Amino acid sequence: MILQTIVSWIVLPLLSLTVALTLVRLVRGPSLPDRVVALDVMGTVAIAIFAAYALLNAQPAFLDVAIVVGLIGFIGTVAFAYYTQRRI
Amino acid sequence: MMSIVQELASAALLIIGTLLLVLAGIGIVRMPDIFLRMSAASKASSLGAGCILLAVAVSAAEIAITVRAIAGVLFLFLTTPVAAHMIGRAAYMIGVPLWKGTVVDDLRGHYDTRRHTLSSVEHVKPRMQRGTGPLGDEPGA
Known part of the structure; x- marks a missing residue:
């Protein structure tokens, strides 16, 4: 029961704060790679949020969601890097 | 059902992982340069998310859940450095100022x-x- 308390009162609020911080960089970022780095970190934070949510609700299916979100984020980042290198 | 050692280890891993992720968020806002931002963000964020997945693995001591969480950690540790390397290379090539x-x-x-x-x-x-x-x-x- 203490784990659920920690997740819902410490982990999820602080991770929401982290998403807000990366959103600041996503909006302000001067160059395109800055925004992609911010999106990449946001994807990693989303993995952590899904894992914490799986712990909170005792639903292990969210772990599969976390792995799939990580896969999609990685493919998106690699596709962006390839596109940027070919464009110049 | 859940032993006290298990619960304490899981709580410690959760708090360490959360603090590392907040550190990654602060780094990505405060660092002056894209390469420094990547250096702060990719390492701290992969370690933080890995700690939280390990906390899930420790707390649910079932083979199905633990294997999934550890597979998630391995996948994260394999992909994050590759992604950061490719973004850094692309950013250097298109001439992002240092x-x-x-x-x-x-x-x-x-x-x-x-x-x-x-x-x-x-x-x-x-x-x-x-x-x-x-x-x-x-x-x-």
């Missing part, structure tokens, strides 16, 4: 951005003026 306090830029002048080749002699003028730090902007540039 921080003005940057001291060492080993690729400066040695990389041909048109043919994508490296050379040991400094023969190519950089497309864009990079860092104006203590060693930057020598007469050759």
Whole structure:
């Protein structure tokens, strides 16, 4: 029961704060790679949020969601890097 | 059902992972340069998310859940450095400016951005003026 308390009162609020911080960089970022780095970190934070949510609700299916979100984020980042290198 | 050691280890991993992720968020806002931002963000964020997945693995001591969480950790640790390397390479190639306090830029002048080749002699003028730090902007540039 203490784990659920920690997740819902410490982990999820602080991770929401982290998403807000990366959103600041996503909006302000001067160059395109800055925004992609911010999106990449946001994807990693989303993995952590899904894992914490799986712990909170005792639903292990969210772990599969976390792995799939990580896969999609990685493919998106690699596709962006390839596109940027070919464009110049 | 859940032992106290298990619960304490899981709580510690959760708090460490959360603090590392918050540190990654602060780093990505406060760092002055895309390369420094990546250095702060990719390492701290992969370690933080790995800690939280490990906390799930420790707390649910079932083989199905633990294997899934550890597979997630391995996947994260394999993919995050590759992604950061590719973004850094792309950012350097399109000429994202370095921080003005940057001291060492080993690729400066040695990389041909048109043919994508490296050379040991400094023969190519950089497309864009990079860092104006203590060693930057020598007469050759």
